[in-house]
Amino acid sequence: MPGGPATVFERMEMAAFPPALLAGSHFEPGPSLQIAEARAERSWYAVFTVPQNEKSAAKHLGLRDIELFLPTYRSIHQWKNRQRAALDLPLFPCYLFVRISRQERRRVLESPGVLRIIGNRHEAIAVPDAAIEFLREEGCARGIEPYCGLVVGQKVRIKSGAFEGLTGTLVRKNHNLRFVLTIDLINQHAAVEVGADNLESIE
Numbered sequence: 001m002p003g004g005p006a007t008v009f010e011r012m013e014m015a016a017f018p019p020a021l022l023a024g025s026h027f028e029p030g031p032s033l034q035i036a037e038a039r040a041e042r043s044w045y046a047v048f049t050v051p052q053n054e055k056s057a058a059k060h061l062g063l064r065d066i067e068l069f070l071p072t073y074r075s076i077h078q079w080k081n082r083q084r085a086a087l088d089l090p091l092f093p094c095y096l097f098v099r100i101s102r103q104e105r106r107r108v109l110e111s112p113g114v115l116r117i118i119g120n121r122h123e124a125i126a127v128p129d130a131a132i133e134f135l136r137e138e139g140c141a142r143g144i145e146p147y148c149g150l151v152v153g154q155k156v157r158i159k160s161g162a163f164e165g166l167t168g169t170l171v172r173k174n175h176n177l178r179f180v181l182t183i184d185l186i187n188q189h190a191a192v193e194v195g196a197d198n199l200e201s202i203e
Contacts, residue, residue: 041101041102042067042099042100042101042104043099043100043101043126043127043129044069044097044098044099044126044127044128044129044132045097045098045099045100045117045118045119045124045125045126045127046095046096046097046117046118046127046183046185046186047061047095047096047097047098047108047114047116047117047118048094048095048114048115048116048117048118048186049094049095049096049113049114049115050094050113050114050115051093051094052093053113054070054090054093054094054095054096054113055070055090056112056113057096057111057112057113057114058070058096060111060112060113060114061096061098061108061111061114064107064108064111066098066100066104066107066108066111067098067099067100068096068097068098068099069096069097069098069099069132069135069136070090070096070097071090071091071092071096071097071135071136071144071190072088072089072090072091073088073089073091073143073144073145073146074086074087074088074143075087075088075089091135091144091145091146091190092146092183092186092188092190095118095186095188097127097132098117105117105124118185118186125185127183127185130163130165130166131166131181131183133162133163134163134166134181135181135190137162137163138163138192143192143193144190144191144192145190145191145192146188146189146190146191147171147178147180147189147190147191148189149171151169151171151180151182151189152169152171153169153170153171153172153180154169154170154201155167155168155169155170155201155202156168156169156170156179156199156200156201156202157199157200157201157202158179158198158199159198159199159200160198161198166181167202168180168181168182169182170194170196170199171191173191176193177193177194177195177196178191178192178193178194179191179192179193179194179199
């Protein structure tokens with residue numbers, strides 16, 4: 001009824017949407033919305049660190065609320081006294097990865113231990129999300145390790161699963177098949193044992 005008291009539904013609608021917004025006024029996104037938008041624009045980038053300071057650089061980046069990933073592998077080291085110890089070492093020496101937006105790059109570059117973000121002469125170049133997820137998932141599940149030899153073998157693609165479409169090289173080590181993932185941007189390789197049933201040739 002025109003001019004009458006607002007119905008329950010109308011009062012609920014007015015509470016959910018303030019009159020200024022219902023009237024079509026200009027909406028300025030608040031800090032929380034701006035942060036959410038920045039997070040949506042984030043990509044993974046490789047960071048070059050001071051040699052043998054990967055873990056320290058990662059600690060400082062974490063203190064700056066930078067999302068990061070430092071891939072490691074387990075290595076058995078024997079000391080001079082013949083004592084053996086398991087060490088977690090950086091998978092790619094002098095490199096770690098950060099997931100940032102363009103606005104966060106300065107915070108990364110100003111962090112102790114960071115030398116540069118990898119890219120070309122004009123801009124930083126993102127690392128594919130699938131490569132990072134592969135290093136995370138397979139590194140934990142199957143024991144990923146560095147691959148320092150010449151990468152010569154059959155070019156293959158993962159056929160199904162979370163990493164469908166990811167390409168690499170199939171090599172043999174001690175009669176076992178290993179999938180070698182190459183991060184071309186930093187010219188580094190990582191290998192993990194695989195079953196041939198989930199791979200297909202791309203040559």
